Amino acid sequence: MNPLQASHASRRQFLKSTGTIAAASTFVAAASNPVHAAEDNTLRVALVGCGGRGTGAAMNCLEVENGPVQLVALADVFEKNLKSTHAALSGHAKVGKKVDIPEERQFVGFDAYKKALDCLRPGDIAIFATPPGFRWVHFTYAIEKGLNVFMEKPVTVDGPTSNRMLELNKQALDKNLKVGVGLMCRHCKGRQELFDRIQDGEIGDVTMMRAYRMAGPTGSAAAPPNDTGLSDLMYQISKFHGFLWLSGGAVSDFLIHNIDESCWMKNDWPIKAIAVGGRHYRGDCVDQNFDSYGIEYTFADGTKLMVDGRTIPGCKQEFASFAHGTKGLAVISSASHTPAKSRIYEGHNFDKSKITWAFPQPEPNPYYEEWVDLIEAIRTDTPYNEVERGVMASAVTSMGRMAAHTGQEITLEHFMSQNHEFAPEIDKLTLESESPLKANAEGRYSIPMPGLVKKREYL
Numbered sequence: 001m002n003p004l005q006a007s008h009a010s011r012r013q014f015l016k017s018t019g020t021i022a023a024a025s026t027f028v029a030a031a032s033n034p035v036h037a038a039e040d041n042t043l044r045v046a047l048v049g050c051g052g053r054g055t056g057a058a059m060n061c062l063e064v065e066n067g068p069v070q071l072v073a074l075a076d077v078f079e080k081n082l083k084s085t086h087a088a089l090s091g092h093a094k095v096g097k098k099v100d101i102p103e104e105r106q107f108v109g110f111d112a113y114k115k116a117l118d119c120l121r122p123g124d125i126a127i128f129a130t131p132p133g134f135r136w137v138h139f140t141y142a143i144e145k146g147l148n149v150f151m152e153k154p155v156t157v158d159g160p161t162s163n164r165m166l167e168l169n170k171q172a173l174d175k176n177l178k179v180g181v182g183l184m185c186r187h188c189k190g191r192q193e194l195f196d197r198i199q200d201g202e203i204g205d206v207t208m209m210r211a212y213r214m215a216g217p218t219g220s221a222a223a224p225p226n227d228t229g230l231s232d233l234m235y236q237i238s239k240f241h242g243f244l245w246l247s248g249g250a251v252s253d254f255l256i257h258n259i260d261e262s263c264w265m266k267n268d269w270p271i272k273a274i275a276v277g278g279r280h281y282r283g284d285c286v287d288q289n290f291d292s293y294g295i296e297y298t299f300a301d302g303t304k305l306m307v308d309g310r311t312i313p314g315c316k317q318e319f320a321s322f323a324h325g326t327k328g329l330a331v332i333s334s335a336s337h338t339p340a341k342s343r344i345y346e347g348h349n350f351d352k353s354k355i356t357w358a359f360p361q362p363e364p365n366p367y368y369e370e371w372v373d374l375i376e377a378i379r380t381d382t383p384y385n386e387v388e389r390g391v392m393a394s395a396v397t398s399m400g401r402m403a404a405h406t407g408q409e410i411t412l413e414h415f416m417s418q419n420h421e422f423a424p425e426i427d428k429l430t431l432e433s434e435s436p437l438k439a440n441a442e443g444r445y446s447i448p449m450p451g452l453v454k455k456r457e458y459l
Contacts, residue, residue: 043378044071045058045126047074048116049076049131049152050074053182054130056367057150059089063095075107075115077110078234110433117147123378124148128149128151128152131247133246148378151180154253158420162394163416169385169387172385178378178383180374183390185264186389189364191332191340193359195265195267197357199267209306211320212258212321213318213319214308214317216312218250218254221241223236226439226443232435244288248398249401251289251293255309257337263305266299269299269396271412272410273402275403276293277291277294295307295404319333328356329344338367341361341363344357399411399412406450
């Protein structure tokens with residue numbers, strides 16, 4: 001079978017094993033082997049991608065108290081990012097003593113990831129928090145080196161890289177490498193219990209779901225004209241949320257959590273999407289995002305998931321996901337990613353007197369819990385691999401983006417079988433390379449125009 005057929009054939013089997021991803025039990029194994037030889041059981045860690053999320057992931061990793069862990073190498077294409085991350089982590093009161101990164105293990109450039117991973121031994125941990133367009137490149141080398149991996153979401157931005165990641169992951173599974181994906185909501189204790197309750201029928205049959213991530217302007221998702229002196233390539237990387245070839249855009253990076261947690265509660269992936277969206281308030285910005293997205297996903301049984309995303313100032317803000325059933329309403333999350341404050345209502349109104357269950361507060365932080373689970377799996381040699389779920393969540397999210405950008409109905413099968421790859425030679429980039437995305441004479445980049453322009457670079 002090709003990767004798409006294999007993915008579909010195993011989808012429901014996979015959902016059974018990943019829907020309840022409690023603790024470190026993605027799968028079950030009896031083996032228990034030390035990570036390294038008894039004389040040195042330290043897990044060495046290399047961080048590739050020294051932005052805010054990379055720094056946060058490394059911090060969470062070093063906070064876990066389950067045997068010795070040491071951060072030994074950093075890699076980024078911007079020296080200033082690398083220096084900032086090193087200062088933040090090495091100077092931290094709690095984890096600073098676990099940071100041992102002299103200048104000779106601080107690497108800058110597009111090949112820096114190889115140099116950083118070369119500082120590790122088989123069984124150590126590579127953290128990938130670069131723009132997701134590079135994910136398959138870095139994962140390939142980690143597998144070659146026999147390294148366990150934590151990779152941030154999303155893990156793919158188009159159909160070809162989704163299939164490539166599924167193929168690569170077969171090698172990771174064969175080597176029994178542990179791989180975590182930064183969809184930390186699945187490690188939230190409240191959401192895990194809510195999933196069990198929904199599957200047990202506490203809200204009846206799920207009839208509709210809805211999710212929202214509506215905020216003001218969001219960081220590098222809005223890129224002003226490039227007057228920085230950086231090349232097009234380096235400027236786009238510095239504002240990677242704004243460019244599809246690097247990140248899949250704002251939809252892929254910001255809406256994926258709400259989409260993933262909703263699909264989890266449904267215990268399925270949608271098969272198609274239609275969507276709307278537009279640019280209204282971006283002014284002189286040269287990025288490729290819309291200001292607003294409205295996506296309608298359809299599951300095989302006809303159930304709908306409605307997803308609204310917006311980055312317009314002065315509007316109502318909401319960051320939440322909900323599941324409606326024949327018996328009542330489940331709040332999947334209502335206060336951003338953490339705390340989730342998951343709860344169930346009798347009926348469909350937010351009537352406090354009708355709450356039938358609520359997860360006790362305060363709840364553990366899922367950003368930390370995902371690292372507890374991964375390191376426990378490494379220490380106990382429990383098979384642990386979240387790549388297929390990460391690929392599916394990324395593909396489903398990109399399917400919604402593609403529907404909005406083209407104005408067409410897009411099926412998951414079509415998305416996974418398309419042959420357009422945003423940056424097919426991304427692994428060959430150097431600091432002197434031209435960007436795969438070229439600006440026009442006015443310094444502006446192509447933007448989606450639904451129904452009018454359907455060129456592949458807008459997907």
